Amino acid sequence: MNKEEFLSGVKEKLEGLPPKELEESLAYYREMIEDRMEDGMQEEEAVAAMGSVEEAASQILDGMSLPKLVKAKVKLSRTLRAWEIALLIAGSPVWVPLLVCIVLVFFTFYVVVASLLFTIHALNLALAVAGIAGIASAILQFATNRGLGGGLTLGAAIFSTGASVLLFLGSRHVDKAFIHLAKRFGIWIKSLFLRRFEAMEQLEGQKGTSI
Template identity: 40%
Template sequence: MSKQEFLGALYNGLSGLPKEDIENSVQFYSEMIDDRMDEGMTENEAVEDIGSVNEIIQQILSESSLPKLVKRTVSKKHDWKVWEIVLLAVGSPIWFPLLLTAIVIVLTVYIVIWSVVLSFYAADFSLAVSGIFTLVSTVAYAFTSNANIFAMLVLIGGAFVCAGLSILSFFGINQITKGMVFVSKKIWIWIKSLFIRKEEV
């Protein structure tokens, strides 16, 4: 495949994205090909070394924002048949509420999950504050006239227990958060993939 064929296929494969994004991508890969040719490769070798144009298109689309992908999908030319338009209009009282409900459910689940994670962090913060407050209270209690050594030891023990639990739970919550970020990314990638149609160029 020649450089022009590659760039033409890339341009066509990204159609529907903002013009500036397409031109930036085409220019970037044009310069990559030129750099390889400057190193002594032939034009075909340079193009082949970059990789499959289909995979590059899929990668660029997967890295594009969701609004751009939605706009691209909507703007794609499609010759609507009369029966499709009629079916779409007649079925709208059914499919539109269902679609809206699905979106709301997904968003609600997402918000609830992250609310639980934030609650864990709030509880952990409360433990840390309780430990500090208990330690400060113990010091203040030591200077009172009716200070009891046994009560002071209990308070100090409680402060260290709170501090220890706070530290341990922080590491556990941190791992949960990392897992949630990973899952969230996977869900986001899956949602974006719904708007990326695999096309052979």
């Protein structure tokens, strides 16, 4: 593959990007190939050192922030045809509530999980407080010569404290799992945009070649 073939290959893969962004990426690879050739490499060799066209394209996308990706995607959808826009508007009574619904479902899921966590922590705190109060009360009862009551209270207090410690250890794992899940969800959202972006590009590319 020669230099121009490589560059036009990358360009084709990133057709939907803002022109400035695209130009900058291509200028970078052009400079890199030319510098290698100046260093004594053959053109083909220098191009081969760049890796595959796909890798170059995906790294360029990777370096872009999510807002930029979304903007680029919006730009792509601006080339919609009139009937597509009409269809979107006509369909809005269906897809707008649907979208709102999906967002709400995710939000609800988060709230439910978060409140579950809150409940666990509240229970944990209650057990700890009950344990400490119980021990204090037991000491008081022992001091006032009510040994039987004191013993019972002490037993309950130790049980409560133990349960709270166990719950605390367990709840840390649950917390971690929740944070992990939230992170994964964020990454998933970003990948959704990336994937859709790539799919749109392929679509655009096919349109380009068929005409």
